[in-house]
Amino acid sequence: MNSESRSQINPSAHAAPRPRRVVARVVAACSAVGLAAIGIAAVIEPWAETRALVIARGSGWLACGALLTSLCITPLSRLAERLTVAPRARRLAPVVRRALGMASAWLALLHAAVSLAGPLDLELLPLATWPHLRAGASALCVLLLLLATSYGSVVTRLRLTMFRELHRLAFVAAALVLQHALLSAYASRQLVLGVFGAALLFGLLRWLPTKGRLAHTEFK
């Protein structure tokens, strides 16, 4: 599989290494800042139970935010380009989307680890029997699968010709996260519905008519 055909599979594979690295670092830095804020919020909590919960919930919200933002990047870039705010936005979109998607997987892994060690007391059975925990675990598995297949070498080895079809599972992961949050004990339903509603509205911009020809990094 040469680089041309690989770029047909993975849109961000074509992007220049430098912007990709920069974007990845920016996303990582943002995640770190978010995690630090959660850590501070947890430290100032006087009760150990709440402390563990703050970390679990905070990391979950960060992962959810990264995932939803990554899903909104394409429609937002189209909007930005259409409004001529950022004419090159669509070029950067796959790179940002990839970085956010990968960050969401790592953050989801962190969220799962923290929750398992904290509120779940390392018990695995509830992951299979509680619908919202099962949904969360399923979302994590999907995100990890997508994370693994975000690397060119893995794609090549798997001879993954249906990259885009596979990565549409990101939408399923978002649905699973919605189920996870809506059925959980603590998450504010208003906040969950508000965030996912906003993401859905942005997602509808996906069908905004494109301006001119598609760039070659985009799929038709």
Next chain:
Amino acid sequence: MDSPRIRQLAAVAVALSLWSLGAQPELWTLVLAYALAVLGLSASSAMRRLGQLPRGLGLSLLLLLLAPGALGAYRMHADFASSEALSGAWPVLVDRLRLEREPAIAPPLLSRDRAQTFFVRAKGATGMRARLGEGTREVAAEALGHGVFRVEYDPRVHGAPKQREGALDIEIDVDGTITHRQLTVVTPRAHPRWLARSPDGSRAATVSRETDELILLSSRGLVQRVEVGDEPVDCVFIDEKRLLVAHASAEKLSLVDAHSFSVSEGPAVGRWQRRLARSPTGDMLAVLRDGPAPELLLLTSPELPIAARLPLDAVPQWVAFGHDGSTVAVAHARDARLTRYRLGSDGQLRPAGELKLGRAAVTLRRSPSGDRWLLSATDFRPDGSRHLGNHFVQDQVLEVDSDSLKVIRRLLTARRTPRQSKPGDTDRGLSPMGLHQAADGSLLVAFAGSEELARFGKDASGPLSIDTAEAGIYAPHDLVELRDGTLIISSPSAGALGMLDPGSDALRPLRLEPGDGYLLRHDSAALARRAGERGFYESTRSGISCQSCHMHGDSDHGAHNLGDHRLLPTLGVRGLLGTAPFLRDGSYARLSELDHVAQTLYRGYLRHAPGRRNTLALYMAALPRARSFRSGEARDLAAERRGLNAFMRAQCDRCHTPPAFSHLGQHRVGNLFPELLPGYAVDDSLDTPSLLSVSATAPYLNDGRAASLAEVLDEHNPNNLHGDVAALDEKQRRDLLVFLESL
């Protein structure tokens, strides 16, 4: 014909087919099937070959591939929704969103017949007023701090809303900004329950708590309906001319003249009046009080001074005199016993023996001479132990000798008639409630569960049974025989009394409320509740009804084995509206889903009633929550505010979130009470109960192991996981208890 859409369609088709082959209708299996389909199609040459086919043929092949998968998915959709907790997600979401909206108000039910306390959460607000519907005056709320307000609403003071049923638009004024919210308003109709007979047997009387009236009857029919003041709960004839009426929320009893129907104030005995009784000779009257300080009082007739009073150690339910004015029996609910008290020559009441029942008495009456007490019960275990049988109910009537306190006759009433086909099914003698010993010594029993009236001969012959439902007397509660032999039967759910003529055995209804036909045309909500109330008392073929354990919507204070080999205390079913999901583990999203239990586990109902599951849910949803033990009392607002501070400091609000004092979520048993885990699975969950009226719902915690709220905070929180109580000092804990009792 290779295109992104075709490839996507192929992936979906293969995934659905794979998914439908498996027996796991869950989302994760669908995701797995899709991932496998994509990876498989990528690795194989199928997509390339598909691309080489003509477009029409390729599409047809894909549709053929899609069909079985789609069919399988359709077949599994109900199981899928159930396993993913989606089938009941909507009502739970609606209830939760209602509580999250600022300002939020709870409980969401307004019953037009009684005073109620509402709580409002409006973060950051300093002042709040509420107008509970058109036709009511504005109520100023008390600020408790942390954005929590209390609204004490009394329809007698603030007016009842014009709207009688349905969604009620209310206004909440928070710091000058008016927000509209909705409550559900209900107008309960007359409910004649317990009957009293005049000493000469010429008249009978009953009260309707919902409509604040006393109803006087004779063998010719209705004599008079008399308005007697707020929440009358029981009545008794002092003599032929006067009646005494007890009120749940008043300090004083009421006196009613049986001829002029004038009402005057009686002796002050304190609030929480519950039952009244008259001695056979009429020289003494007994008053039973429940609430925070249960008490038995004796009044001397005719002047009615308090002759004796005795604090009781457990929730009392019924009182009846023995053969003289100095012997009284009290049926206690919580520890299911019948205790006899004697009035000593020093004027003191003292316990004088007890009979363990094992299950709370449903009703207690005395024989005309007082030598026997008649009890109806759902079980009898003289050793006082709990029955370990799964959902065990054995309806029976006991005759207890008032001298020896021994059961001299035990009548198991449930039986089957030839119309039942399956072994073990019962259809007669279910849920005995009304008891009356007739002049000829026979025992008359009104069965609420099988809607019949039966006469058991003195020689244990019989029974002679009359169907009461045919005359519109649903779920009969009580009966008395007048001196001319006329039987009067009460039916709260129908809002009617039945009069049985001794000569013709014809049952004639005496309606206090419009019949079903009228309600169907003019008040369908009331008709649905009436049907639901009837269903609440109606027995299933296994002999169990809702009433068997949730006595009149409250708890029977018993503990039952609910099928998981644990004895769990019965919960009351009041105040359920807006608190989905239900049951201890939150496994039922809708009340109507509980019908499934009756239809399967309990073999279905005796009557065919379409829509029962919904009407039953409507009836239960319209039951107002139990009154807090502190309602109507002078409040220590400063202590309550300090208590709310302690509540927040211990982070109780994390789960018991105002204004409903529940966030309606579920938690793992191990997260809260790891010490219970040997008896629970690691994935067992507990639903967060509302703390509204918590003072009236002891015992506490999921298995009733805490007898008091103080025990919940201290003894049963060893790991400090059920609230950060360790962060509170002794004074803060006391304030917290004051606050909890005020809810």
